Amino acid sequence: MDIMPKWAEVFLVPLISLILAAILSAVVILAIGENPIDAVSIMIKGSVLSVRGWGYTLYYATNFIFTGLCVAVAFHARLFNIGGEGQAALGGLGVALALLFIPWPHWSIALAAATVAAAAFGALWALIPAYLQAARGSHIVITTIMFNFMASGLLNYLLSNSLKPIGQSDPATAKFNAAFDLPTLNGVLTQMGYKAARDDSVNITFLVAIAACFAVWFLLWRTRLGYQIRAFGQSETAAKYAGIKPVRITMIAMMISGGLAGLMAINTVMGEQERLVLNAVEGAGFIGIAVALMGRSHPFGVFLAALLFGFLYQGGAELALWTNIPRELIVVIQALVILFTGALDNMVRMPLERLFLRLRKPEAPPPTAPPPPGPTRPDHTPEGTVKEA
């Protein structure tokens, strides 16, 4: 039985973590002589109180949804994919190759092509570590980290040699065909008569990200493959007993995971930069880990967590713009949020569980499960745990 009710598990724990991170951030801001309340209001004003702010917040959130889903899907198969960074970078390569050489007739077809290419490249980049884990027992954390470096090296080479137009000095591809430009929020608003400031913010990829959230939910909880992935993630021994093939599931789950990371590239490479540059991923692959942790590996949770991190990113940029808080400190604040919501989850959870236990004891209402009719038996708890002690 669960000690805490579900709402506490899902909302209270992250909320308290967030508040703790905010308090600590406030202390840091105070320590360098700035006003934390001003800082917060600048962050909010710059990220969610204007159309422009929303544009950027959602743009960042789109990235984090993809990389968060990437980590979440792997988590369900009990695989820790920290190679989202590299898989997204390869996704970018896929997008560039799809858009540089083929004259697609319309941006929507180009988007479809880029989506397929991005997913395929990300998936293939995840497939190698997956195979090494499943068939050779090389730990996926190690291999995916290594593959991040290899991805970065590969793109570095390609961009400064093969893909760079002759005569250009910076390591990047040529601009994609302007016909492939994706519709942006600002663009849509301009057409509707609103005056929009700039065009490089949230684009239609955000809708693709929402569709991806739904697709991941559907996959995990409505399909046989998702069932097998979750079963394998819960217990490999049981999966074998049931005839679920570990090698196959590991590879499929990692390909889906890598594919999702790769999709991020349509937002950055196709949507924003409109060409492939070095380091197009900008660390979003790693933020995805925090997003998945905070979102408890559920697509809806990932969506909310990605919005939060989008807000932190955009708010942080505003902070650097309007205050004396240095850019580095903003990274510190973001890191604090990641630390509290992701890594220090149990620090908040344990006291909270104790609190719930104490609240419940005097009245002793039934746990989340209805009590068995007839004799109530405290079976699965004490005895089993003692033997392990």
Added chain:
Amino acid sequence: MPDTQPPAIELRGISKAFGPVQANKDINLSVKRGAIHGIIGENGAGKSTLMSILYGFYKADKGEILISGQITHIPDSQAAIAAGIGMVFQHFKLVQNFTVLENVVLGAEDGALLGPSLSKARKELTALAAEYGLDVDPDALIQDIGVGMQQRVEILKALYRQADILILDEPTGVLTPAEADQLFRILGRLKEEGKTIVLITHKLREIMEITDTVSVMRRGEMTATVETATTSPEALAELMVGRKVLLRVEKKPAKVGALVLEVRDLKVTDDKGVQKLRGISFDIRAGEILGLAGVAGNGQSELLEVLGGYQKAKGTIRMNGEEIDLTGRHSDAQSRRARGIAHVPEDRHREGLILEFQAWENMAFGYHNDPKYQKNALMMDNDAIRADTAEKMARFDVRPPNPLLAAKSFSGGNQQKIVLAREIERNPDLLLIGQPTRGVDIGAIEFIHQQIMRLRDEGKAILLVSVELEEIMSLSDRIAVMFDGQIMGERLPEKTDEKELGLLMAGMAGEAA
């Protein structure tokens, strides 16, 4: 009888709750010095919790502990050891690649240098061995000695720490009958020397055999404490369960039919190159139960894994006359199920269930490819699975009959019923069933045994693997005994006894049956 000496252990009003679960309710217990006291009860009755409180693992919410008449506060196991309490756990806590001597000293070293502690321990170990008949080689590595020996090391560890009171938690679970008898002799010696022994078990026979007094626990309460001589197994079983129980299954004569399973010269070698099965052959016919007896770890698990389809093997297996693929593409659990083999695995937590999954998700486990469970090419039909689960839960009397409850929230017996319902309701030709009643309460044992019998009487072939000899004896139509990856012999239950089976289990060869 009047006694001037204070009891070795006295518990007064011990209560302990885990959240809403009251594991111990106002427990009073008094154990006389120099007695063997049994504590018996079903899984989850609170025996282990109570002993954990006594050993300092848990803190009681209420109540007090008196050791030799003194109120004693036991916040941790160090305090328990200081109070003269020693505990032998069901799962031994020994370092496999340390010697016996090193294990005995571990945690009781006198200083930073090991030398003096070890030589002191060596002397003391020799003395203890002589005094209690606890012979062990102090320089043997734990990984090289048998379970019976390992258990002695655990007892020696406790005695080395000057334990006066020895608590043994299910000590015979891993022993052959002969080893168990040896253990009981040692316990007898310890008792003669004035040690107090608390024996936790769910086996009525052991209680009757060696205890002086026995306490029965049910649902966190101490329901009775009686002199063993004045009670009977039936009376104790009734006290444990709270109603009359049938201790033996009703067994009609077997109507044996066609050959279902043929196993010839089956060999399994594990990753480390150790041979786990060394050429096993046997047959099972329709309508009969072949019981596979043996101490855990002698190849039974590997045999079930091979038949279940998730362990590669050499040799031949024929199912209904057709040869089964043992190494190739069709050597997986799905193909076995398609052949009409159902499998209730030995360890339902490790294999049979996904504890975090809800009951309905578990009901589809292993049968997730069943067309009946699919809505279309893409989706599983969750509603159909839930309906099917509700029906099966009702038929197998799973409580609570709620398909939406996580598997971990059911009691051991009800978890086992979920697995049984899933496998038996598939109407298999062959049922593999490992440790059907491990960690299952007596009431559920009765039900599970009846279900196995029903399946046999319907003309199915059943391979029953169990470490409980009583279970093997009462259910099987034929008994095969495994030792060290081989079948030592086959016996008919009515023409053999526990002693003979015990010898076979210990590897004393009988003539092949």
